[in-house]
Amino acid sequence: MVSTLSSPHRPGAARHHPARCHNGVVPEVKRAELSQKLSMPVLVAAMVAFALLGSTMRAAVDDSDALSTAGTIFAGVFVQALPFLAVGVLLSALIAVFVTPDRLARWLPKRPAAAVLVAAAGGAALPGCECGSVPVARRLFGEGALGAAALTFMLAAPAINPVVVVSTVVAFPGQPQMVFARVGASLVTAIVMGLAWSRWGRAEWITRRLPRSTSGQGPRWLTFTEAARHDFIQAGSYLVIGAAAAAALHVVVPDWLIAHLAGQLLLGVLVMALLAVVLALCSEADAFVAASLTMVPLVPRLVFLVVGPAIDVKLFAMQSGMFGRAFAIRFAPATFVVATVSATVIGLLVLGGGG
Amino acid sequence: MSREAENTLLLLVGIATAMITIGGAFTRYVKPSMLPWLGLTAAVVIGLALVAMAVDIRRGVAHGDHGDHGDHENPGPHGDHTHRGSVAWLLLLPVVVLIFIAPPALRPQAFPPSVTAVSTDVLRREFPPIPDGRAPEVAVPEVMVRAAQDTAGTLDNRLITVVGFTLREPDGVDLGRVAIVCCAADARLARIHLRGPAAAEAAALPDETWVRVEGTVITGSADGDSTSIPTLEVAKVTPIDEPANTYA
Numbered sequence: 001m002v003s004t005l006s007s008p009h010r011p012g013a014a015r016h017h018p019a020r021c022h023n024g025v026v027p028e029v030k031r032a033e034l035s036q037k038l039s040m041p042v043l044v045a046a047m048v049a050f051a052l053l054g055s056t057m058r059a060a061v062d063d064s065d066a067l068s069t070a071g072t073i074f075a076g077v078f079v080q081a082l083p084f085l086a087v088g089v090l091l092s093a094l095i096a097v098f099v100t101p102d103r104l105a106r107w108l109p110k111r112p113a114a115a116v117l118v119a120a121a122g123g124a125a126l127p128g129c130e131c132g133s134v135p136v137a138r139r140l141f142g143e144g145a146l147g148a149a150a151l152t153f154m155l156a157a158p159a160i161n162p163v164v165v166v167s168t169v170v171a172f173p174g175q176p177q178m179v180f181a182r183v184g185a186s187l188v189t190a191i192v193m194g195l196a197w198s199r200w201g202r203a204e205w206i207t208r209r210l211p212r213s214t215s216g217q218g219p220r221w222l223t224f225t226e227a228a229r230h231d232f233i234q235a236g237s238y239l240v241i242g243a244a245a246a247a248a249l250h251v252v253v254p255d256w257l258i259a260h261l262a263g264q265l266l267l268g269v270l271v272m273a274l275l276a277v278v279l280a281l282c283s284e285a286d287a288f289v290a291a292s293l294t295m296v297p298l299v300p301r302l303v304f305l306v307v308g309p310a311i312d313v314k315l316f317a318m319q320s321g322m323f324g325r326a327f328a329i330r331f332a333p334a335t336f337v338v339a340t341v342s343a344t345v346i347g348l349l350v351l352g353g354g355g
Numbered sequence: 356m357s358r359e360a361e362n363t364l365l366l367l368v369g370i371a372t373a374m375i376t377i378g379g380a381f382t383r384y385v386k387p388s389m390l391p392w393l394g395l396t397a398a399v400v401i402g403l404a405l406v407a408m409a410v411d412i413r414r415g416v417a418h419g420d421h422g423d424h425g426d427h428e429n430p431g432p433h434g435d436h437t438h439r440g441s442v443a444w445l446l447l448l449p450v451v452v453l454i455f456i457a458p459p460a461l462r463p464q465a466f467p468p469s470v471t472a473v474s475t476d477v478l479r480r481e482f483p484p485i486p487d488g489r490a491p492e493v494a495v496p497e498v499m500v501r502a503a504q505d506t507a508g509t510l511d512n513r514l515i516t517v518v519g520f521t522l523r524e525p526d527g528v529d530l531g532r533v534a535i536v537c538c539a540a541d542a543r544l545a546r547i548h549l550r551g552p553a554a555a556e557a558a559a560l561p562d563e564t565w566v567r568v569e570g571t572v573i574t575g576s577a578d579g580d581s582t583s584i585p586t587l588e589v590a591k592v593t594p595i596d597e598p599a600n601t602y603a
Contacts, residue, residue: 039360054455069465071458076384076539083392240445288536
């Protein structure tokens with residue numbers, strides 16, 4: 001992708017100003033300029049075309065069970081995530097204005113391990129779901145000095161915040177050990193991934209840069225709205241990919257798969273972990289879904305609750321949008337393995353093997 | 356994609372959100388309780404788009420065309436820039452889906468023909484009593500949960516009203532309702548069996564006719580194993596119009 005560049009992160013290194021570009025770069029720049037210029041007319045034309053085709057498309061969707069189910073589930077995932085995304089980008093914009101990297105560094109403990117622990121506990125303070133925590137974590141990540149703490153926060157916030165804990169309590173009445181196991185396994189996942197990042201993480205995997213802060217050259221409100229606008233477009237676009245993937249998989253993944261899991265611990269763990277990834281449920285709702293899958297033993301259901309908020313198809317899409325593909329293809333599988341293993345081990349310890 | 360087009364798309368996403376919120380179509384996708392949050396979200400998104408447009412217009416007046424340089428957001432390598440620039444086009448998909456297609460609420464065909472069970476392995480407990488009155492309305496999933504988990508017997512010998520659609524099965528007619536917890540992605544098909552003299556009226560109706568049913572849950576019809584579905588001894592069946600919110 002960008003491997004040809006020796007220093008991909010030099011700010012402004014590749015800012016092509018048409019006037020200064022010579023040799024082979026010129027046609028490409030021209031093409032980019034052209035596509036920029038054309039994007040507005042194309043958008044208007046597309047809207048007109050879709051408006052004219054509207055009733056035809058609606059009829060086609062209504063006639064097909066698969067299409068209308070996929071369309072409704074796409075809309076469900078997207079619409080459900082939108083308010084959380086809005087809260088997330090407003091919060092991330094506040095961070096862009098007020099939390100400078102050195103200020104954050106002053107708040108957090110100096111030792112990376114201690115900073116990761118503080119970030120994990122701080123996750124309890126963001127009462128939202130995972131869609132909001134990705135842009136917030138990207139802002140906290142900044143240029144990477146506090147990357148481990150930011151990633152720990154990203155994984156912890158959607159899994160252990162008060163709203164999620166309460167919904168888990170309600171979904172599993174009389175089974176407080178399920179709540180403790182969920183919070184514990186999610187915290188372990190977040191901390192392990194944070195420490196793993198501080199040990200093995202590489203700055204060059206972060207190929208997506210944030211817009212350079214305009215503070216100093218404009219009023220604070222402008223910094224705020226520009227950051228919120230950027231994060232909404234970026235995270236929202238990738239949310240679309242995730243919602244579409246979830247909708248397609250919903251239609252394809254057969255339910256009988258779940259129906260044959262009774263008494264199969266290892267198979268159950270694997271299937272439920274994969275199911276958490278493909279269904280891409282909101283972390284505030286997944287406890288109710290897990291509770292309703294009564295034919296599955298408790299440990300695989302715990303795995304479902306721990307993996308889902310940490311990594312699923314929409315989070316993978318959003319992470320590659322906010323951090324870069326090189327980051328997401330390494331971080332997402334690692335998170336999947338760590339979350340699955342920690343949930344299984346803690347589940348067996350707390351809930352027992354019988355389920 | 357130019358900043359101008361990005362702002363327009365952002366505005367369209369906000370308008371689409373406002374349209375499904377005001378028009379009520381959002382209840383096909385999420386819980387009705389999301390109403391205020393969706394309203395606020397629409398306001399925030401539209402606000403961000405309008406502010407960005409206003410800023411660009413003022414900047415355009417002040418600095419010529421410099422406001423158009425969307426790439427100041429991404430000082431990364433050029434290839435990444437063009438790729439990144441085009442990703443915002445994806446936001447056109449929800450705009451088209453929500454404004455022009457408006458997919459319908461989930462129908463029973465969306466669910467595999469398997470039994471939808473209610474958990475009975477969680478601790479059975481005493482439920483609060485259902486409302487007073489001759490035949491209070493109880494939701495289909497609520498009937499299933501109470502029949503399976505209630506130790507207080509709140510449904511025993513009580514006439515209740517249940518609203519749902521008919522599902523014609525080989526061995527009789529069921530009353531179905533799609534239940535969602537959060538959004539359409541977690542939807543499940545809840546159902547109860549309709550039996551007794553008046554059940555024939557429901558069985559005579561076409562599949563997926565919306566009905567209001569009065570009847571009594573047969574005590575013990577959903578006790579025991581976790582895949583059981585309660586049975587309602589039906590006293591009266593009234594066909595009704597499809598409710599605005601089809602989900603329970």
